Amino acid sequence: MCAAVYVLSTVTGYVLTSALLLKCPNLLHRRKRETFRSRHISHRGGAGENLENTMAAFKHAVDLGTDMLELDCHMTKDEQVVVSHDGNLQRACGINANISDVPYAELPPYLCKLGVTFQRECFCEGGEDKRMPLLRDVFDAFPHTPVNIDIKVNNDTLIKKVSELVVKYDREHLTVWGNASNQIVKKCYKENPQIPVLFSFPRVLQLLGLFYTGLLPFFPLKEQFLEIPMPSIITKLRDPDRLTRSHRIIAWLADTLLMRKALFDHLTARGIQVYIWVLNDDEDFQRAFDLGATGVMTDFPTRLKDFMDRNGISKPE
Ligand SMILES: *[C@@H]1O[C@H](CO)[C@@H](O)[C@H](O)[C@H]1NC(C)=O
Numbered sequence: 656m657c658a659a660v661y662v663l664s665t666v667t668g669y670v671l672t673s674a675l676l677l678k679c680p681n682l683l684h685r686r687k688r689e690t691f692r693s694r695h696i697s698h699r700g701g702a703g704e705n706l707e708n709t710m711a712a713f714k715h716a717v718d719l720g721t722d723m724l725e726l727d728c729h730m731t732k733d734e735q736v737v738v739s740h741d742g743n744l745q746r747a748c749g750i751n752a753n754i755s756d757v758p759y760a761e762l763p764p765y766l767c768k769l770g771v772t773f774q775r776e777c778f779c780e781g782g783e784d785k786r787m788p789l790l791r792d793v794f795d796a797f798p799h800t801p802v803n804i805d806i807k808v809n810n811d812t813l814i815k816k817v818s819e820l821v822v823k824y825d826r827e828h829l830t831v832w833g834n835a836s837n838q839i840v841k842k843c844y845k846e847n848p849q850i851p852v853l854f855s856f857p858r859v860l861q862l863l864g865l866f867y868t869g870l871l872p873f874f875p876l877k878e879q880f881l882e883i884p885m886p887s888i889i890t891k892l893r894d895p896d897r898l899t900r901s902h903r904i905i906a907w908l909a910d911t912l913l914m915r916k917a918l919f920d921h922l923t924a925r926g927i928q929v930y931i932w933v934l935n936d937d938e939d940f941q942r943a944f945d946l947g948a949t950g951v952m953t954d955f956p957t958r959l960k961d962f963m964d965r966n967g968i969s970k971p972e
Pocket residue numbers: 743751752753756
């Protein structure tokens with residue numbers, strides 16, 4: 656009897672403490688200092704409105720007032736940090752070669768038309784600008800715009816060079832970097848802990864485990880950004896005839912587990928921003944902001960801006 660009361664009161668104490676700290680995390684953790692906040696994020700510079708990852712795309716997005724540019728990095732044969740999503744040039748340039756085997760000066764231009772990965776049956780027709788820029792070109796052109804850097808290769812030299820550029824351009828307070836791979840994120844953090852990192856995929860799973868067991872409020876977190884997909888968008892991306900029942904169930908389950916307002920509110924109260932990708936229509940923009948996401952990544956910066964203007968969603972303070 657006594658033991659039962661003891662266990663019950665201990666469990667109740669744990670649940671109550673966990674619930675209290677979930678709501679008020681700053682009782683236990685000092686709020687992380689956010690050197691910038693982003694609501695409007697242009698994915699690959701806005702891959703639906705300009706050729707992805709080009710200076711033309713970045714300029715268009717910045718002129719529109721985007722809060723952040725999202726881009727991807729690789730390294731060329733002559734060890735220059737180049738902005739490109741793919742490591743192989745087949746999809747985007749029509750040439751089967753790896754960026755790591757080609758010197759920067761010899762990289763081919765983009766094709767005139769590129770598929771938009773996160774919008775079904777959509778191609779983007781580019782303008783004049785078909786050049787893959789260097790990361791340094793982006794830093795030169797937009798010294799005040801926050802940039803989200805996806806490190807696409809697990810290569811120590813690449814990580815070191817990106818860090819050196821960020822430091823040289825005095826942008827540690829305007830940068831977040833990482834990758835789905837935990838190995839890469841660990842290396843980034845080790846290389847330069849002053850640059851904020853995002854949660855890798857294994858760390859997202861850990862985060863969910865901690866959240867659903869009530870342990871999350873007790874754990875310190877080194878990451879400053881949670882960047883996750885909205886799993887439900889898969890039903891819009893795939894051909895409905897080719898979406899099997901098990902696909903739908905997995906998407907539903909992932910969506911239900913991941914899209915939690917209580918989780919997002921807890922993280923944002925700790926100074927960890929939540930960005931959701933890659934959303935391209937009003938319905939999904941609305942859902943993300945209703946869930947308490949800090950920011951939305953989109954291929955269509957103009958659409959997102961119009962949505963925010965119409966709905967009175969202000970720029971972050
Ligand atoms: C590009 O790199 C991958 C992996 O490193 C390799 O398997 C592939 O053969 C390379 N492609 C070319 C065209 O060299």
